[in-house]
Amino acid sequence: TNLFCAVQDTDATLEYYLASGDWSHKRRTAEQWDDWAKKGASGKCVTNHPDLFTEDGRSGPLTYEVELYQGCVRFKRGCKFCIEPKKGVPIWRDEDDVIAEITTALDNGVRHVRIGGATDIYTYKADGVVELEYPIPNPEPISKVLSGLREDERLEILHVDNANPSIVAENLEPATEITKSLISTLSDGAVLSFGLESADPRVHETNWLNCDSEQLKFIVKDTGIGMSEAEEMFPIGTELKGIWWEAHDDRIRRPEQILDKTHRDASIYGRAGITFGRQIGAYPILVGTPYQVPLETESDIIVTGHGMRSLSGVETNLSINTASQSQLEAIPGIGSKAAWRIVSNRAKALRKFPENPFSDVKTALQDAGVQSYGLALKVLKA
Numbered sequence: 308t309n310l311f312c313a314v315q316d317t318d319a320t321l322e323y324y325l326a327s328g329d330w331s332h333k334r335r336t337a338e339q340w341d342d343w344a345k346k347g348a349s350g351k352c353v354t355n356h357p358d359l360f361t362e363d364g365r366s367g368p369l370t371y372e373v374e375l376y377q378g379c380v381r382f383k384r385g386c387k388f389c390i391e392p393k394k395g396v397p398i399w400r401d402e403d404d405v406i407a408e409i410t411t412a413l414d415n416g417v418r419h420v421r422i423g424g425a426t427d428i429y430t431y432k433a434d435g436v437v438e439l440e441y442p443i444p445n446p447e448p449i450s451k452v453l454s455g456l457r458e459d460e461r462l463e464i465l466h467v468d469n470a471n472p473s474i475v476a477e478n479l480e481p482a483t484e485i486t487k488s489l490i491s492t493l494s495d496g497a498v499l500s501f502g503l504e505s506a507d508p509r510v511h512e513t514n515w516l517n518c519d520s521e522q523l524k525f526i527v528k529d530t531g532i533g534m535s536e537a538e539e540m541f542p543i544g545t546e547l548k549g550i551w552w553e554a555h556d557d558r559i560r561r562p563e564q565i566l567d568k569t570h571r572d573a574s575i576y577g578r579a580g581i582t583f584g585r586q587i588g589a590y591p592i593l594v595g596t597p598y599q600v601p602l603e604t605e606s607d608i609i610v611t612g613h614g615m616r617s618l619s620g621v622e623t624n625l626s627i628n629t630a631s632q633s634q635l636e637a638i639p640g641i642g643s644k645a646a647w648r649i650v651s652n653r654a655k656a657l658r659k660f661p662e663n664p665f666s667d668v669k670t671a672l673q674d675a676g677v678q679s680y681g682l683a684l685k686v687l688k689a
């Protein structure tokens with residue numbers, strides 16, 4: 308009898324309990340929501356966060372998630388496994404309130420933001436939410452939020468979270484306008500999480516699922532909005548900025564390594580020969596280098612290969628005068644023999660020119676017998 312299950316709006320219900328001592332289902336007002344958001348943006352959860360700044364005072368990888376709306380447009384009959392429909396008719400935050408919250412967060416040192424708390428970025432303030440099965444996307448409000456956030460030059464990374472492929476498939480024209488806004492404002496590595504829970508029509512029907520396989524195929528194959536293969540999204544040679552190095556070998560960024568440098572040593576966790584990282588805020592795409600990079604640092608990379616949901620890469624701006632043999636071998640076009648020759652030629656040149664053994668990258672590569680050096684010239688500098 309002491310059990311109370313808040314299914315609609317847990318935050319508003321909890322606040323009511325704290326103020327009154329009574330449990331009762333409540334839903335937030337716009338004013339309440341804005342008040343909580345602003346307090347959060349300048350609260351200790353931000354200002355004391357160990358990821359806000361690095362030890363040397365640069366901006367760290369903290370990604371601030373801002374809520375855009377609550378609920379799902381399928382509130383009348385949503386996917387059976389999901390709690391979102393229980394929240395009722397979606398409630399939207401005002402564009403200016405979202406921008407004001409982020410301005411407060413930026414004042415407090417935040418530099419990276421993801422627009423989350425939206426079950427589908429394409430249905431923010433959509434038309435016909437109550438009447439239509441597929442509400443019509445409204446390009447203006449989301450464009451106002453995205454471009455308003457980009458006006459503040461302190462903002463570095465900007466990402467969004469979920470998107471509903473069936474809404475895009477059924478409303479291609481306005482959805483395409485939103486896609487264009489996303490492309491022009493989001494950062495490198497932004498990924499929309501599109502989902503298809505099951506391609507089996509019986510499972511789809513029994514569970515009142517949302518997107519079906521035809522809608523997803525249409526989006527992925529026919530419109531070019533979605534792409535399913537890492538090779539298509541990130542061809543070899545693509546430059547990706549701001550990879551934050553998280554782990555050696557085992558792919559887990561451990562909390563203890565953030566505060567204590569000794570936990571970043573490859574001899575404690577993982578093998579030294581490999582490093583994994585991600586672009587800040589772009590959690591789905593993992594990047595690996597086949598050599599050691601110091602953890603909790605940031606670099607840009609050139610894509611050199613692909614896995615199912617991962618990429619291999621090599622850092623840009625490597626100096627041919629200091630790059631290790633493993634770094635050189637990671638560059639397509641330079642095999643192990645050529646890498647060894649570069650290192651060996653460098654050791655000889657070092658005696659004559661101790662400051663700068665190679666003054667020209669192309670000559671150094673040619674002298675080592677590298678024939679295909681297009682990518683190497685993008686990566687290496689003298």
Ligand code: SF4
Nearest residue numbers: 379385386389391426
């Ligand atoms: S469309 Fe997404 S948010 Fe809506 S009910 Fe289905 S899974 Fe939940």
